[in-house]
Amino acid sequence: MSASARSARPVPPPATWRSRWTTRQWLRAGVSVALIVLMSLSVLGAVVLNRMTTISNRLVDRSSPALIAAVRLEAALLNQETGIRGYGISGDPVFLQPYQQGLTQQRESDRQLLALVDDPTTREDLRVVRERSRTWQERFASVVAAAPANQPVAVARERSEEGKVAFDGVRQALAVQQRHLQAARDESRADLIAMRSLRNGIFSAISLLILALAVVVSAALRRAVTTPLERLAADARSVAEGDFSHPILSSGPADMRALGQDVEAMRRRMADDLARSEEVRAVLDEQTADLRRSNTELEQFAYVASHDLQEPLRKVTAFCQLLERNYSDRLDDRARKYIEFAVDGALRMQTLINDLLDFSRVGRLHNQHAPVDLQALFAETAKTLSLAITESDADVTCDPLPTVTGDRTQLGMLLHNLLGNAIKFRSPDRPCRVHLAVQRDDGMWRFTFGDNGIGIAPEFADRIFVIFQRLHTRQDYPGNGIGLALCKKIVEFHGGSIALDSGDAEPGTRFVFTLPADPPEPAEPAGEENS
Template sequence: MLVSMVLLILVGAALGTQVLADTTAVSNRLADRISPARTAVVQLDAALRDQVSGTRAYVLSGRAELLEPYRSGAAAEQAITARLRELLAGETRLLTELDALQQQAALWRRDTTEPLLTGQRTGASDAVLAEQAGTQAFAGVRTRLSALDTALSEERDRGRQALDDSRRVRNIVFLGIGALLLAAIAAIAVLLRVVVLRPLGRLGTAVRVVAAGDFEHRLSPHGPADIATLGRDVDAMRCRLVDALVTAGKARDESEQRQLALTRSNSDLEQFAYVASHDLQEPLRKVASFCQLLQRRYADVLDERGQQYIDFAVDGATRMQRLINDLLTFSRIGRVYDSHQPVDLNTVLQQVEQTLATTIDDTGARIDRPRLPTVYGDPTLLTMLWQNLLGNAVKFRHPDRPPHVSIIAAADSGTWTFTVRDNGIGIDLEFADKIFVIFQRLHPREKYTGTGIGLAICKRVVEHHGGQIRLDPSHHDGAAFEFTLPEREAHADAS
């Protein structure tokens, strides 16, 4: 249909161009040739009349200066005749009339005018007769001039008729082209509705059925190849969405199962924590108590090795109690201790310094800290964090100098970065990651007490608050720990 419409437009354009060209040619012939030729004929008549009047005046008066109209008329006749031949080029009939006119004018000048102008005057009566003879001879010229003018008038009338016919044909052609174009547009509209819009409507209805939730509804596209291809692509997308939904459903079911398993695991962990905090510690306390009772009651009976064995038993039970307590503390992070509230770190540091006051006094430790900010978090966990960091800084002191701890706080884009530096024995960089693993120790128990869980608790506390902790490798005269804490609560920032 589009090809047919293009051909129709091309044929209509060709016909319209031809009709317009014909109309323009007829109009141009009238305007540029026939009408100017009639005007030239009028001018030619005036030039011939000037010749007649000049001849009459000369013949009657005999004065040479009165021949000027004759000479100018003859020159004008030649110029106008040349102009007429240019205008009437290709007009055979009109050129024949013009040739006859020129011949008649030439005969008039040769047989009548020239003899009168060159002959001897024989008196007034002869001059009058000569003038009358010249006028009678000029009547033939005027007859030829009238015939040329009549021929031009007839050509003008035929030209006007041809122009009217050409305009009529032009109007009929353009009206026919317009009607054909309207018919073609109407046909295209019908075809679009039948071939394109109707299949698109059925495809849209099917898509809305799928969008309403019936994902198993299959699409059966019909119509042109492009619409059918689009329908198949949409159906393929529906199939992929169905597969994705099935996969997501399975993943959701698996996630729910894992969530149930995690819930059961957390329940078991809470049960274990209860047992560890009560049932397991009770036998350990009995073991330690009875061993100490044996040591006091039978001290005079037991030898040195027996005393040593009892000491080992008491020490083992005591360390087991500490390990259980540390494990309980570690497991409660994020589960029991999970509040989010503004915490003034200055108050936290004062509590930690009071707790470590005896150790600080005994070692002569000095703690330099600026005014610390208020952060969001759990007060108990943040107290554990600072107590472990400051306690380690004092515990792992250098034997040749008293402990000196420096605390630095810096804010950056809603996050506080804290650095705790000391001048103690330091930590090798090769153990930078190992020190944050639970129960990992770098020194023998006889030299430094503890269970090796302090830095693991620090790491878990910091990560629970959305921060990170690391060993600062740029500090060499001792150890330096750098960690981050959010300035505000996460959901408060989001709001």
């Protein structure tokens, strides 16, 4: 956005009494009003729902079950009448089964009705039905049922008119009872329908009020919160797109304006940091160029060290050896000793230069990562040191070793230095034994290279990995003190770590180092390497 466009941007109006309110205060006021209205409507709705529940419970739990029980009672009495009439006509005891079943159904229906009816009218109806059914049973049904087979015909004929009159009274009482129960059920249904209409009206009013409240709240939030946030988001978006000089204006409630001021302060800090980062980047570019020049000079130094510096040393060694060989009859023992010192120093200097070259090449010259079969590499290393292994009568073994991803040359130097040190620092009191163990530890291979040699004191655990640090004199053990430092650099270059394991009580030295494991677990080669 150009400067003219930014200058044409409308300036927000000054703060009013409404903008002095924070968003929390606006929300608190709106929620309070909404709660008051909703609580009032909820109380009214609760009253209506309670009344509906009462009517519905009366209809479901009493009126309808009572009417159903009355119908069942009528069916039970009709079954009794049918069974008695059939027994009275035929004398066949089979007709007594419906009569007995009807008695059982009558008792069950009578018990249900007694528990369900609660007003005087229906209780009186139940009393009349029970009294008339008892009269019919005592004066006709029980007498006919008690008559022996083939004899009920005469008894039924004698009392048929009396039985008919008594059962007509039962029918009339049942009809009155059912009519009263049906009327009570209809009344409950009418009350339920009326309360349902009232409930629908109340909840419709609640819905309209909630809708109106939502419209009011939405308009208020848009004016007090949403619109200021949109303006703030638009300004922030301009800054995020790279226009760090774009000012961020604040409007709306007090907390919205405070947020806008904080974002504006952040924009200013970002602009200042960006300016400083540009300066730092320029300095970093200069340092990067210096580093490239240093690396080029290091490459040149490595070339000189591997060729030009070693040539004078070879000449010193060769001419000192010629001097000793051609003029040995003219030199005394002291002169021969001096020549030996010169040759030894030149040779050590040459070895030191080669070791330094190997140390500097880790991660720089040898950096060809590929799958490396450590089992085969360990066998090659043991074969390279076979003369030293034979002379020391060492027993060199290893677990089945995995295949890892790394630089084969560097990993070979790692195994060569560890195995060479184990043979060099063997104990004169016991046969030399060297073993390389391995186990999987999450995403790493954990190797333990152990021997039973002279060991290393725990206080020297960190010192041994520092370049040129020696724990013994060259007269006792030859070397330049660079082997373990080289091992540490190789392991760390491959993403692992190496340390001295000083917690084992067994004699000797144990180095523990780790290497990353490939995602698919490699197949373990069988067998053991012995030399």
